[in-house]
Amino acid sequence: MAGNLKQNKKSASGRLSPGIARMILLLLLLFLAEFFFHTWCGVQCIRTGYEITAAEKRQDELLEMQKSLQVELARLTAPQALSQVAARRFHLKTPAPEQVVVLP
């Protein structure tokens, strides 16, 4: 009888109370959640890095395209090109001074 009582006391003192157990479990869950969150942040950071790099590359490409379009525009609006189009396609020529009417 005395032996059984001793064994029960031992087990009672070795077992955690439900409150503490829940707290530990909660802390473990929090730790786990934080761990996953940290990992997710890292992954997101790298993924965003890739996206930024891709966007920068795209920006460079678009700027380059803009530059080449500007060059093309400059080429097409060059006085030589315009005068050729004006003369050949539209048969235009510089008006003689006596053809110029100055509006008041």
Place this chain on the structure above:
Amino acid sequence: MKQTKVTRERIRRRNRRIMVVGVLFTLCYGIIGLKAFYVQVIRDADLSRQASGECKKAVQADGRRGTIYDVNMKELAVSMRTVAVGAHPEAVQAPGSVSGKIAGTLDLSRASVQKRLCRDSTFVWLDRKVSSMQAEKLKSLGIAGLEYIPGFSRLYPNKSLAAQVLGFTGVEGGGLEGLEYYYNDYLQGGEKRCTVVRDAMGRIFHREVEDSSHEAGKNLVLTIDANIQYITENALEAAVKKYRARSGLAVVMVPATGAIRAIAHYPTFNPNCFTDYPRYRWRNRAITDPFEPGSVMKLFTVGAALESGRLAPQTFIDCEDGRYRTGGHVINDIHPHEMLRLREVVKYSSNIGAAKIAERIGGKILYKTLKDFGFGQKTGIDCPGETSGRLRHYQNWRTIDRANIAFGQGVSVSAVQLVSAVSAIANEGILMKPRIVKAVTNQHGKILETREPESRGRAVSVDTARQLKSMMLAATSSEGTGSNAVPAGYPVCGKTGTAQKLTEKGTYEDCEYNAVFVGFSPENQPELAVLVVVNEPREQHFGGVVAAPAFRSIILEAFNYMDVPPHHKDRHYDLAVKDREQGA
């Protein structure tokens, strides 16, 4: 009892084993913990640096060269991103078969690619100006041994327009001629430095730009107007071709500000492929090459006479009926005259009249006035290789030298000097510094520097300038030598020049001439001053016949473009209207 003893013994042994295993595990974990502490705490910084060094890399790249714009912000020179493609011949497998693919992609001849790939060299260039698209296409073919080096190449969208003014850059991107050379420090881009972080696959996932403020070069905004430049080049080309001349040049300037609107040369070259043209075509001869101006110089001789106060516009000069001996030499006039008034010396372009004027005022006054007009010294224009021309000190002049200089021989000037000097007459006697750059901007178009009009001082008084102006107006009248220079509706003040060219022997030949016309218009508020020089024309050689029509064409088209209205009370205008009505 015995069983209990055995059981206890078994439990003790089990506990001992557990203890041993526990100690072992504790030891192992302890070692791991210690190692972790050593790695994470003690060697933390060192190892972090090593790790980042493996995936981080500092990258340097050349910045884009600045753009050159005309006065209306039209691109005249632009840098485009290109790829230089090279090859390591020993690493290229089956050069015979891949050369066809490379040639097809890069628009090169197969034979030349194959020849390069078979060369006994560690590295060869295949094409240094490949567009990004072509480079991507070539990369997708997966040819081993090729190298792709990104960079920039210079493009001139207007091709030969203002080629000598702009100049060009070399393959390394540095300016070699013209403004590209003169303003290289402004135009050249800085180094772009950034740190890239790559993953295990070599993909970049982070880029850190250190300082991008000096990455791109500065832009130049010129005073050149691409349209007036084109008009000038066209008129000059027509004159050179019509008279089968060796070459020609023309300069257009705004007299009030000194802004150069056009500098044209013929023959010209295309700066996109400058190596295909002879070197002499690259030079901006309007700035670098001196020439004898001929009769145009009479303007300044008469200017010196008026400024000295010793002669008046009505003063008579004996022109000796076309033949005059001085200093042991004979001076002739093409059209003989007996007595001419001072103002008629300009109108009829009398050599003897000019020589006599120089005699009367003396070398010192003539020299001083020529210096005041900027002859014999650099104008300070922002172009490379400017010549100061040649004007010897008056103390070194012989009698014949003084006479020759009075009508434009024995003195040499640059085109830009001459047009500046005539602009001073248009500008009430104030000599302006010619300028070709209007502003410097950064890569975003923000203005960093502006170049304001700058006066070089007064050449002659307002009265003298006005008197010279009226003489120049008379020189383009129907009786004057420059009548071909006047477009209907626009009064022109001008002067012709027909200068014999000095041969290598130092003598003047009767077959080689420079035909010159310089003037400005309209008379009252001059908008443009124009100089046309046609070198060695064949059919005709008079400035009034060869150069004056080119001047007229430039003025007419430029004023039409600039919306300068024609003067309806002008005599030429009335005649033109009459002709048109009769034709109708």
